[in-house]
Amino acid sequence: DAHASESTHLTIINDIKNGKSVAMVSDAGTPGVSDPGVLLIQQARKEGLRIDAIPGPSAITTAISIAGIAGNQFSFLGFVPSKKGRETFFKTLTTFSQPVVFFESTHRIMKSLDQLANHYPDATLYIGRELTKMHEEMLVGTPADVLAILEATPVKQKGEFVVIVSQG
Known part of the structure; x- marks a missing residue:
């Protein structure tokens, strides 16, 4: 909880x-x-207690498995900072040679796409929306392409997003 x-x-x-x-x-x-x-x-x-894991669905590996990228190396960065550190977060993506995976909220996805378009206009994005749910989809394209799709269909701006940025 x-x-x-x-x-x-x-x-x-x-x-x-x-x-x-x-x-x-x-x-x-x-x-x-x-x-x-x-x-x-x-x-x-x-407390020294035994902890066992039972593997279950992971949005990260689910997104990578359907994106069509080689998932043998990637960096997961968690959620994009909501305010402080947001600009630095996007600027530092250039330091990664492998794909970068992060989560974004429905309230900030458009802002993130705009920042990606400004910093990485030629990158390929793979955006998993509502993974493992009824309205699951994978949006693929440059930041401007994906931004245009979401602007044209506002209902697609809602949901949980896993963003994969590939600069190679």
């Missing part, structure tokens, strides 16, 4: 210590990958 308090985490930790089996399912992603579930994992580690 994105809003679970430390006391909730301690209650869960105590339940485990008392012999209960606990499973964590996150509605915000995979725990530890741009998800607040990492806080519970960290607390469990501090």
